[in-house]
Amino acid sequence: MQTSNRPVFLHLLQIHLPLTGWISILHRITGALLFLLLPLPLYLWQRSLESETGYAQVLDWLESWPPRLLVLLLLWWFAHHLFAGIRYLLLDLDYGVDLAQARVSARLVLLGDALVLLIWLWWL
Amino acid sequence: MNSSLSGLPAWLVQRLSALYMTLFTLFAVVGGWLAAPLDYPAWRALFAHPLVSIATAMFFISLLLHAWVGMRDLILDYAGRSPAIRLMLLALLGGWLIALGLWLARIVLLGVAP
Numbered sequence: 001m002q003t004s005n006r007p008v009f010l011h012l013l014q015i016h017l018p019l020t021g022w023i024s025i026l027h028r029i030t031g032a033l034l035f036l037l038l039p040l041p042l043y044l045w046q047r048s049l050e051s052e053t054g055y056a057q058v059l060d061w062l063e064s065w066p067p068r069l070l071v072l073l074l075l076w077w078f079a080h081h082l083f084a085g086i087r088y089l090l091l092d093l094d095y096g097v098d099l100a101q102a103r104v105s106a107r108l109v110l111l112g113d114a115l116v117l118l119i120w121l122w123w124l
Numbered sequence: 125m126n127s128s129l130s131g132l133p134a135w136l137v138q139r140l141s142a143l144y145m146t147l148f149t150l151f152a153v154v155g156g157w158l159a160a161p162l163d164y165p166a167w168r169a170l171f172a173h174p175l176v177s178i179a180t181a182m183f184f185i186s187l188l189l190h191a192w193v194g195m196r197d198l199i200l201d202y203a204g205r206s207p208a209i210r211l212m213l214l215a216l217l218g219g220w221l222i223a224l225g226l227w228l229a230r231i232v233l234l235g236v237a238p
Contacts, residue, residue, distance in 0.1 A: 031194045031195075031198075032194075032195070032198060035194070038187075039224070042224070042227060042228065042231065045231060046227075048167065049167070049231065049235050050234065052164045055167060082146065082149065085142050085146070089142060089143065
């Protein structure tokens with residue numbers, strides 16, 4: 001369904017996205033990833049409630065090595081999705097709509113992401 | 125297609141569920157920070173509490189609705205224009221979310237069982 005003859009340029013590696021654009025696409029990607037990994041926290045929650053052994057197993061698993069990285073990723077995706085989401089809620093309410101402010105808030109989102117990484121390192 | 129969650133209602137549901145989940149997360153992080161570390165009986169007691177179990181159940185209801193709107197947006201934006209494929213993906217998504225909802229109900233009930 002071609003509606004116009006305007007040129008289409010979709011080379012993903014050559015498109016230059018502004019920072020605000022990165023925040024936007026990452027919001028989508030992290031949302032999809034969280035959706036895909038949702039069964040994992042549910043399973044852990046169920047195991048932890050089922051029995052005392054289950055609870056201990058879940059804690060042991062969370063303290064062991066590859067899972068810690070998985071926890072970081074989940075935490076990171078969640079944090080980014082949350083921070084960027086708060087930014088969008090504020091934009092909906094007309095806060096920070098002008099370009100300069102939108103750029104500052106995009107940087108704040110990245111700062112929040114970095115903070116979560118620091119908290120995770122502190123937890124190690 | 126307008127009878128289900130789409131258009132302005134979907135937009136509103138997405139925002140309201142986001143708001144609730146944000147507040148819940150805030151409480152959970154602060155509460156977790158203050159209460160940690162918990163042993164198993166305390167962990168059980170936490171989710172047996174009516175307030176906590178209801179607030180948690182509402183969190184997951186919000187999450188499933190939020191996931192519906194968000195994933196629906198992704199499907200409509202990226203899955204091409206074939207109505208058959210769209211419908212199939214939306215049906216798969218809906219079925220999956222309902223399954224997760226039933227599973228979650230089981231866990232919440234497990235949490236309040238004596």
